[in-house]
Structure formats: structure tokens, C-alpha cells
Amino acid sequence: MSDTGTSTVIKMGGLGKQFVKDDLGIVALRDFDLEIAEGSFVTVLGRSGCGKSTMLNLLAGLTPPTWGSVAYRGEPVDGPRTEMGYLTQSDTLMPWRDVRRNVELPMEIGGMPAARRRERAAELIGKVGLDGFEKHYPRELSGGMRRRVSLARMLAGDPETLLMDEPFGAxxxxxxxxxxxxxxxLWTESGQTVVFVTHDIEEALLLGDRVVVLGRVGRIVLDRAIELPRPRDADELRVDPHFVALHRELTEALREGAR
Known part of the structure; x- marks a missing residue:
């Protein structure tokens, strides 16, 4: 499914991944099909072990599929692409670099001149609310602040599409x-496409304009447009009858997916 009137930026067709462990083939994802429209915010909801992270790693080009295909703007994804930024569950900041130099890293790799890097890093650090912490090292920051630095660093690569694997779960x-x-x-300002993986129903509904619920080995149990008005306030949403009905529907879909 993709939104009508907008172009498809990501297309996964017949996608599958098998891992070998102790000479046994373990299927993590099977016959997975999904299209994602440009500029959309899609949350992928599922329990642990349903293949959410595997799907995201295949989409990011970090691991090759066993079968099927992944395409980005019609081109096969056969390795990491600069158009896609990936924010993982784990903290991947470089401990020997301060906040500013961590944020500068993608720009440094891309060959951007030092003065422009510093200027852009300062702008992004401000955007994520970390003004005044430029010279701090990761060990001196709280978990939430490190996540902000990771978000700024991902945005520093100026990706068109953000892939996020339960980034706020901890x-x-x-x-x-x-x-x-x-x-x-940030998404509202940028018009970027976001694929956000979560196991939390409320987070999926609060963020997404479309929720895809996965069952075992990546079976799509539900693919639902979320027509709650934006901006969305979590406290107000909890008492909204439409939200309550959607929450119930997603809870049932997760139960079905586990069967």
C-alpha cells in the first residue's frame, strides 16, 4: 500500500532473510511486501522477534536479503545509501569525540569544509536542544542527551529518509x-520520510500517519492509516474516543500476529 497522489520512495517485494545457526536455517523474515510514500511517517509495530529490526537492516542495506528485493527510488539497495539515515537502538556515539565532533562526523566523511561543518553542527545541536553542551563527551551526558546527539548526527548527513529502530525505547x-x-x-519542518520501528502501541499512534503491524516472521497483520489530527498531545489523545478505538484495534492485531 502507498498513499495515492505521492511517489513511492521505498519498495520491498517478496523480501526474506534466513540466518544459519548451528547448521539450522532460521527464517527471520518471509515474503515481506511494503511500499512507503515519500514524506510519510510510517510506524512499524510488532513484538520482539517478529522481524522488525531485520526488515530495517535489509532496508538500510546493512545485510543482504536471502530472497526478494529492496528498492529506493526504483534503484536496488545493495549497501548503505547516503539518502538514508539510520538511528539504531544502541548508542553508537564515539566516546573520544565531544558532542560537536560527533555531530560533525557524517559531514567530515562527506568532505565538507571545516568552517561549514562547525556552522551546521551548531545549528543541529541547537535544533535538538543541546546548546551549551558542544564540548561535553558522551560519558558526561544522560541517556536522553546522548539520544539527542545521535539524532543530530543522523540529520547531519542530510538524509531524505530516516530509519529508526526503537530509538527511544530505553x-x-x-x-x-x-x-x-x-x-x-523536525519531521514537520523537513518533509523527510520516516520509517520508525516500535513495540509500543501508544508511540506508534502518537507518531505515525500510518501503522503497519507485524506478526511472526514479518507477516503484515494490519496496515492502517492513522487520521488523528496533528499536532498530537499524548495526554489529550488518551481520552480521545478515536484513539481508544485505534489502540484496541492495534492491540487485537498484535494478539493475532502472535498466534
């Missing part, structure tokens, strides 16, 4: 809420 509810709001603000 944070407390307040911090998670702050970063969700930050991400939505």
Missing part, C-alpha cells in the same frame, strides 16, 4: 515524550 516516559515531540517537529 528512556523514561518523560524523556521519551520530549524526544517524540522533537522528532515530530
Amino acid at each position: 528512556l523514561d516516559a518523560q524523556l521519551r515524550g520530549d524526544l517524540q515531540a522533537e522528532l515530530l517537529r
Whole structure:
């Protein structure tokens, strides 16, 4: 499914991945089909072990599919692409670089002149609310602040599409809420495409304009447009009858996917 009237930026067809462990083939994803429209915010919801992270790694070009295909703007994805930024669950900041130099890294790799790198890094650090922390090292920051640095570093590569694998899962509810709001603000300003993986129903509904619910080995149980008005406030949403009905529908889809 893709939104009518907008172009498809990502297309996965018949996608599958098998890993070999102790001479046994373990299928993590089977016959997975998904199209994603440009500029959309798609949340992929599923329980642990359903193939969400495998799907994202295939989409990012970090691992080759066993069968099927991944295309980005009609071109096969056979390795990482600069058009896609990837924010993983784990902290991948370089401990020996301060905040500014961590954010500068993608621009440095891309050959951007030093003065322009510093200027752009300062702008992004401000965007994620970390002004004044440019000279701090990752070990001196809280978990939430490190996530902000990781977000700024991903944006520094100027990607068209953001791939996010449960990026706020390890944070407390307040911090998670702050970063969700930050991400939505950045997405609204940029028009980027976002594929956001989560196991949290409320997060999927708060962020996405489309939710894809996965069952075992990546079976799509539900593919649902979310027509809740934006901006969305979590506290107000919880008492919205439409939200409550969607929450119930997604809960049932997750149950079905586990069968």
C-alpha cells in the first residue's frame, strides 16, 4: 500500500532473510511486501522477534536479503545509501569525540569544509536542544542527551529518509515524550520520510500517519492509516474516543500476529 497522489520512495517485494545457526536455517523474515510514500511517517509495530529490526537492516542495506528485493527510488539497495539515515537502538556515539565532533562526523566523511561543518553542527545541536553542551563527551551526558546527539548526527548527513529502530525505547516516559515531540517537529519542518520501528502501541499512534503491524516472521497483520489530527498531545489523545478505538484495534492485531 502507498498513499495515492505521492511517489513511492521505498519498495520491498517478496523480501526474506534466513540466518544459519548451528547448521539450522532460521527464517527471520518471509515474503515481506511494503511500499512507503515519500514524506510519510510510517510506524512499524510488532513484538520482539517478529522481524522488525531485520526488515530495517535489509532496508538500510546493512545485510543482504536471502530472497526478494529492496528498492529506493526504483534503484536496488545493495549497501548503505547516503539518502538514508539510520538511528539504531544502541548508542553508537564515539566516546573520544565531544558532542560537536560527533555531530560533525557524517559531514567530515562527506568532505565538507571545516568552517561549514562547525556552522551546521551548531545549528543541529541547537535544533535538538543541546546548546551549551558542544564540548561535553558522551560519558558526561544522560541517556536522553546522548539520544539527542545521535539524532543530530543522523540529520547531519542530510538524509531524505530516516530509519529508526526503537530509538527511544530505553528512556523514561518523560524523556521519551520530549524526544517524540522533537522528532515530530523536525519531521514537520523537513518533509523527510520516516520509517520508525516500535513495540509500543501508544508511540506508534502518537507518531505515525500510518501503522503497519507485524506478526511472526514479518507477516503484515494490519496496515492502517492513522487520521488523528496533528499536532498530537499524548495526554489529550488518551481520552480521545478515536484513539481508544485505534489502540484496541492495534492491540487485537498484535494478539493475532502472535498466534
